[in-house]
Amino acid sequence: MKKESILFLFLGVFWGLMGVVYWFWSRDVTGAVMLAGSVFLGLIPGLYLYYWYRRSGYHLRAEDRPDASIEEGAGVIDAFPDNSIWPMIFAIGCMFGVLALVFGTWLAIPAIAFGLSAMIGFTAESRRGGNI
Amino acid sequence: MTDVIDRPVNLDSDDQGPVNPDHGHDHGHDHHGPSGLVKWMTSTDHKVIGISYTVTSLTMMIIGGAFAEIIRAQLVSPTSTLVSFAQYNELFTMHGSVMIYLFVGPFAFAGLANYLVPLQIGAPDMAFPRLNLLSYWLYLSGSLVMLSGFLTSGGAANFGWVGYAPLSNVTASPGSGADLWIVALMLTGFSAIFSGVNLVATIFYLRAPGMTLFRMPIFTWNMLITGILILLAFPILTGGLVMLYCDRHFGTHIFTVSGGGVPLLWQHIFWFWGHPEVYILALPMFGMVTEVFAVFSKKPIFGYRGMVFATISIGALSLGVWAHHMFTTGAVLLPFFSAMSLLIAVPTGIKMFNWIGTMWGGKVTYSTSMLMAMGFLFTFLVGGITGIYLASPPIDFFTHDTYFVVAHFHSVVMALVLGAMSAIFLWFPKMSGIMLNERLGKFQFWFLFIGTQVFTFPMYLVGLKGMPRRMAVYPNNPSWQSLNQWASVGALLIGISMVFFIVNALYSFKKRVPAGDNPWDAQTLEWYTSSPPPAHNFVSLPPIHSERPTWDYNHPDHLSLGHGDKEKAKAGS
Amino acid sequence: MSSLPPSSDSLSAEQALPATKNKSKKLLLVLLAPLALAGCQVPSFGGYKGVTKTANSTFHLWQGFNLAAIVVGGITLAVMAWAIFAYRAKKGDGSIPKQTQYHIPLEVTYTVIPILVVVGLFVATVVVENQVVADPTPSATINVTAFQWGWKFTYPGTKAVVVGQTTASPIMVMPVNQDVRINLVSSDVIHGFYIPEFNFSRFAQPGMVNTFTFHANKTGLYSAQCSQLCGLYHSLMYFRVDVVSPSQYQAWISSKNASTSARTAIAANGAIVIQDNPGIPVIPSHSNGAQ
Ligand code: HEM
Ligand SMILES: [Cu+2]
Ligand SMILES: [Cu+2]
Numbered sequence: 001m002k003k004e005s006i007l008f009l010f011l012g013v014f015w016g017l018m019g020v021v022y023w024f025w026s027r028d029v030t031g032a033v034m035l036a037g038s039v040f041l042g043l044i045p046g047l048y049l050y051y052w053y054r055r056s057g058y059h060l061r062a063e064d065r066p067d068a069s070i071e072e073g074a075g076v077i078d079a080f081p082d083n084s085i086w087p088m089i090f091a092i093g094c095m096f097g098v099l100a101l102v103f104g105t106w107l108a109i110p111a112i113a114f115g116l117s118a119m120i121g122f123t124a125e126s127r128r129g130g131n132i
Numbered sequence: 133m134t135d136v137i138d139r140p141v142n143l144d145s146d147d148q149g150p151v152n153p154d155h156g157h158d159h160g161h162d163h164h165g166p167s168g169l170v171k172w173m174t175s176t177d178h179k180v181i182g183i184s185y186t187v188t189s190l191t192m193m194i195i196g197g198a199f200a201e202i203i204r205a206q207l208v209s210p211t212s213t214l215v216s217f218a219q220y221n222e223l224f225t226m227h228g229s230v231m232i233y234l235f236v237g238p239f240a241f242a243g244l245a246n247y248l249v250p251l252q253i254g255a256p257d258m259a260f261p262r263l264n265l266l267s268y269w270l271y272l273s274g275s276l277v278m279l280s281g282f283l284t285s286g287g288a289a290n291f292g293w294v295g296y297a298p299l300s301n302v303t304a305s306p307g308s309g310a311d312l313w314i315v316a317l318m319l320t321g322f323s324a325i326f327s328g329v330n331l332v333a334t335i336f337y338l339r340a341p342g343m344t345l346f347r348m349p350i351f352t353w354n355m356l357i358t359g360i361l362i363l364l365a366f367p368i369l370t371g372g373l374v375m376l377y378c379d380r381h382f383g384t385h386i387f388t389v390s391g392g393g394v395p396l397l398w399q400h401i402f403w404f405w406g407h408p409e410v411y412i413l414a415l416p417m418f419g420m421v422t423e424v425f426a427v428f429s430k431k432p433i434f435g436y437r438g439m440v441f442a443t444i445s446i447g448a449l450s451l452g453v454w455a456h457h458m459f460t461t462g463a464v465l466l467p468f469f470s471a472m473s474l475l476i477a478v479p480t481g482i483k484m485f486n487w488i489g490t491m492w493g494g495k496v497t498y499s500t501s502m503l504m505a506m507g508f509l510f511t512f513l514v515g516g517i518t519g520i521y522l523a524s525p526p527i528d529f530f531t532h533d534t535y536f537v538v539a540h541f542h543s544v545v546m547a548l549v550l551g552a553m554s555a556i557f558l559w560f561p562k563m564s565g566i567m568l569n570e571r572l573g574k575f576q577f578w579f580l581f582i583g584t585q586v587f588t589f590p591m592y593l594v595g596l597k598g599m600p601r602r603m604a605v606y607p608n609n610p611s612w613q614s615l616n617q618w619a620s621v622g623a624l625l626i627g628i629s630m631v632f633f634i635v636n637a638l639y640s641f642k643k644r645v646p647a648g649d650n651p652w653d654a655q656t657l658e659w660y661t662s663s664p665p666p667a668h669n670f671v672s673l674p675p676i677h678s679e680r681p682t683w684d685y686n687h688p689d690h691l692s693l694g695h696g697d698k699e700k701a702k703a704g705s
Numbered sequence: 706m707s708s709l710p711p712s713s714d715s716l717s718a719e720q721a722l723p724a725t726k727n728k729s730k731k732l733l734l735v736l737l738a739p740l741a742l743a744g745c746q747v748p749s750f751g752g753y754k755g756v757t758k759t760a761n762s763t764f765h766l767w768q769g770f771n772l773a774a775i776v777v778g779g780i781t782l783a784v785m786a787w788a789i790f791a792y793r794a795k796k797g798d799g800s801i802p803k804q805t806q807y808h809i810p811l812e813v814t815y816t817v818i819p820i821l822v823v824v825g826l827f828v829a830t831v832v833v834e835n836q837v838v839a840d841p842t843p844s845a846t847i848n849v850t851a852f853q854w855g856w857k858f859t860y861p862g863t864k865a866v867v868v869g870q871t872t873a874s875p876i877m878v879m880p881v882n883q884d885v886r887i888n889l890v891s892s893d894v895i896h897g898f899y900i901p902e903f904n905f906s907r908f909a910q911p912g913m914v915n916t917f918t919f920h921a922n923k924t925g926l927y928s929a930q931c932s933q934l935c936g937l938y939h940s941l942m943y944f945r946v947d948v949v950s951p952s953q954y955q956a957w958i959s960s961k962n963a964s965t966s967a968r969t970a971i972a973a974n975g976a977i978v979i980q981d982n983p984g985i986p987v988i989p990s991h992s993n994g995a996q
C-alpha cells in the first residue's frame with residue numbers, strides 16, 4: 001500500500017504546486033478552483049491508503065514484496081458475483097430518468113419503477129449470495 | 133449466484149502451464165451459467181463485459197465512420213448539396229461525439245482494459261463486478277440516447293462535439309436533440325467514472341503475490357493512470373453538463389451573459405475535462421502498443437521504469453494544459469499553458485524512443501499487429517509534432533479552428549485507431565481462442581495506414597491556406613477543392629480498410645484456426661492461462677519475478693538485462 | 706478611448722508587455738538571424754508570409770518550428786526506420802535476441818535533449834507572442850461586432866459603419882503602415898475573427914471585448930471569414946479586409962462622415978438592412994440552407 005499511497009500523494013502535491021503557481025500568475029478563479037479540487041483528489045485517497053498502511057503496522061502484502069511466492073497468497077481472495085440482471089435494470093431506470101429530463105416528467109414513473117426494483121433486487125441478491 | 137474464489141497456486145507437476153508456446157491445451161474448466169443474450173445482459177465476468185464493451189465500441193466506430201464518410205463526400209465540391217447546412221452541423225457534431233465519447237474512450241478504458249487488466253495482474257475479476265456491469269449498461273443506454281437525437285424533429289445536436297456556450301443554450305440550439313446529447317453524456321460520464329473506480333481498486337487490491345507495482349505490465353500501469361485521470365476529469369464534465377442543462381431549462385444564467393453569467397466558464401470546465409480526456413484516450417493505446425512492440429521484437433520493454441515515470445508525469449502534467457484549446461479567446465495565461473503543453477511533449481517523446489529502443493537489437497516480426505503498431509508510431513509522430521506547433525500561441529492563432537487542427541488531431545486519433553487495431557490483432561486469439569487472418573489483416577493495414585496519410589496531409593495544407601473547420605461549403609474558395617478531394621480519397625481508403633476488418637472477423641470465426649494459449653510467445657501473465665481463459669481466469673500461476681512472468685517461465689535462460697548487467701548476461705547465455 | 710468597455714477579463718500577462726518589447730525584439734533578431742539571413746531560401750512550409758508586422762514574425766516562428774521539426778522529426782524517423790528495417794527477423798530464425806532492458810545514459814540523453822529543444826521553442830514563442838499581443842497607442846480604432854451571421858465594423862469618432870452578412874459580406878477598411886486597434890465583441894454566440902493573411906484569429910465573444918493591434922505593411926484586399934462554429938450559416942460568414950494608404954483611408958472616412966444617409970445599428974440577431982459597401986457576393990449555392 002505504500003507505493004500506491006505515494007503515487008496519489010505525489011499527484012496531489014504536484015497539482016497543488018501547479019495550482020499555486022497558476023493562481024499567483026493568472027489570478028484566474030476557475031482554473032485555480034478546479035486545480036484545488038484536484039489536490040483533494042490526490043490527497044484524500046493517498047492519505048486513506050497511507051492510513052491503512054500505517055494501521056497494518058507498515059505491513060507489506062504479498063503483492064507488494066518482490067520476493068513473495070505464489071503460495072503465500074493461498075486462500076480465499078474474495079467472493080465474486082457471477083450473474084446479475086440488476087445492473088441492467090438499474091441502468092434502464094437511469095436511462096428513463098434522463099429521458100424524463102428531455103421529454104417530460106411522466107418518464108420518471110418507469111425510471112422509479114426500474115430503479116426501485118433494481119435496488120430491491122440488488123439487496124435481496126446480496127443476502128442470498130452471502131458475503132458480497 | 134456467487135463464487136468464493138481461492139487464489140490459484142502454481143502446481144509443480146510437469147503437465148501444468150504452457151511451457152511450449154505453440155502447444156495450446158484446454159484447461160477444461162468450463163463454467164456453468166447462462167449463454168447468449170442472457171449472458172450478455174447478466175454476466176459480471178470481466179471478460180464478458182470487456183468483450184461487450186469492445187464490440188459495442190467498435191460498432192460505434194463504424195457508425196461514426198459512416199458519418200465521416202458523408203462529411204468527406206460533402207466536401208468534395210465547394211458548393212455541394214449532398215446534405216443541408218443543418219444536416220452537416222449535425223453530422224460533424226455526432227461524428228465527433230460518437231468517436232470521442234462512444235468509441236475511443238470506452239474501447240480504451242473499458243473494452244480491452246476490462247478484459248486484460250485482471251488477467252495481466254493475476255486477478256480473478258475486477259474488484260466490483262456488478263458495478264462493472266452497470267457501467268456497461270449505462271454506456272450502452274447513453275449511446276442509444278445520444279444517437280436517438282437523429283429521430284427527433286429538430287435533429288441531433290449540432291453545436292460541435294465541444295458544445296460551446298452560448299451556442300449550446302436554448303435560444304441558439306433549441307430542440308431535444310441537444311438535450312439528448314447532454315443527458316447521454318451524463319450517462320456515459322457515470323459509466324466512465326465507475327470504470328475508473330474499478331480500474332484503480334482492482335490494480336491496488338487484486339494483484340497476485342509478487343506482482344509489485346513495478347512489475348505490472350505497462351498496459352496495466354497506463355490503465356492505472358488513466359483510471360486516476362478518469363476519476364478526476366469526468367465529474368467535472370458531468371458537473372458542467374448539469375449547469376448547461378440548468379441554463380437551458382431551469383432559467384439559471386451560469387453561461388449566459390444576459391443574467392450575469394460567463395460563457396467562457398464552459399470552455400474552462402469543458403477543457404479541464406477535455407485535455408485529461410485526450411490522455412484518457414491515448415494512454416491505454418500507448419500501453420497496448422508497448423506490449424505489441426515487446427512481443428514482436430522478442431525483447432523486454434526498453435526502459436520499463438522510464439516508461440512508467442513518463443506515464444505518471446503525463447498524468448500529472450495533463451491537468452495544467454487545458455487552456456491551450458483556448459489561446460484565441462484572449463482571456464487565458466498564454467505563457468503558462470504554452471510552457472506546460474510543450475513540457476508534456478517530453479514524456480511523450482521518451483515513450484517514442486522507448487518504443488524504438490524496444491525494437492532495437494530485437495528480432496522484429498512483421499505480423500499484422502506489429503505493422504499496425506509501426507503505423508501507429510509514424511502517424512503518432514506526425515500528430516505529436518504538429519501538436520507541438522499548436523502549443524505555441526502565435527502559431528495557434530492562425531491555425532486554431534482551421535483544418536490544420538482537424539488534421540493534427542486526426543493524425544493523433546488515427547494513430548490511436550491503428551494502435552487499437554494492433555491490440556485487437558494481438559489479443560483477439562486470447563479472447564476468442566482463434567486466430568485472425570493475417571493476409572486480410574495486412575490488406576487492412578495498408579489501406580488504413582496509407583488512407584490515414586492521404587487523408588490528413590491535404591487537411592494540413594488546406595488548413596494553412598485558411599480553410600476553417602466545420603464548413604458545409606466553401607463557395608468563395610474553389611482553389612481548396614483538390615486538396616479536399618485528396619482528403620476524401622484518404623477517407624475512402626480508411627473506409628475500405630474497415631470492410632477488410634469486418635470480413636476478417638467473419639471469416640476467422642468461420643475458419644476457426646485454433647490459437648493455443650500463447651501463439652505469439654508473449655510475455656505477460658494473460659498468456660499463461662488458456663485461450664479463452666476459464667472462469668476466474670487462472671487455474672495456476674507461474675512465479676512472478678519480473679514484469680514478464682510468462683516469458684521467464686518459458687525462457688528461463690533469457691531474463692532481462694540492465695545496462696552493463698554482466699552477471700545475468702553470463703547466466704543467460 | 707473607445708466607447709466599448711475595457712477588456713477587463715484579459716489576464717495581466719498579456720498586458721504587461723510593452724516595456725519588454727525592445728529587448729524582446731533584439732532577442733528575436735538573434736534567434737531568428739539565421740532565418741533572416743537565409744531569407745527566401747527557407748521555404749514557407751505552406752504558411753502565409755503575412756501582411757502585417759506581427760504576421761511576419763509569426764511566419765518566421767512558423768518557419769523556425771518547421772526547421773526544428775524537420776531536424777528532430779527527421780532524426781526520430783531515421784532511427785525508427787532503422788529499428789524497423791534493420792532488425793527484421795529472418796524467416797525461420799527462432800533465436801532469441803539479447804534481452805537488453807535498460808541503458809541509463811541513453812535514456813537520460815533522450816530526456817535531456819527534448820527538454821532543451823522545448824525550452825528553445827518556448828523562448829522563441831514568448832518573444833513572438835509578446836509582439837503579437839502588444840498594445841501600442843493606435844492611429845486608428847475599429848470596433849468589430851460579430852453576429853449571426855455577419856460583421857459590423859464601426860469607426861469610433863466617425864460616422865463610418867460597415868455591415869454585411871452572408872449574402873453580401875462586408876469589407877473592413879484600414880490604413881497601411883499604422884497601428885490599428887481592433888475592439889472585438891460578439892452580440893450573440895462565439896465567432897472567430899480570422900484573417901488568414903494576417904496570420905491571426907481571435908474569438909469574438911459575447912460580454913467580453915477583445916483588443917488587439919494590427920500593423921499592416923502591404924496594401925491589398927484580403928479575404929477573411931468566421932472560424933468558430935456559430936450556427937447554421939457559419940460557412941457563409943465572410944468578410945474582407947481592405948488595406949489602403951492612409952490618405953485613401955482618410956478620404957474614405959470623410960466620405961462616410963459627409964454622407965447623410967441615416968445609419969441604424971443592427972440589433973443582435975436582427976435582419977440586416979444596411980449595405981453601404983461594395984461587398985463580395987457569396988456564390989449562391991444553396992437552395993437547401995434552412996431546414
Ligand atoms: C474514417 C476516419 C475519419 C474521417 C474520414 C474523419 C473525418 C472528419 C472530418 C472531415 C472532420 C471535420 C468536419 C468539419 O470540421 O467540418 C472531422 C471532425 C472530427 N473528428 Fe473525424 N474523421 C475520422 C475519424 C475520427 C476518429 C477515429 C475520431 C476520434 C477518435 C474523430 C474525431 C473527430 C472529432 C472530435 C471531430 C471534431 C468534430 C467537431 O468539429 O465538433 N474522427 N472528422
Ligand atoms: Cu488539449
Ligand atoms: Cu462562424
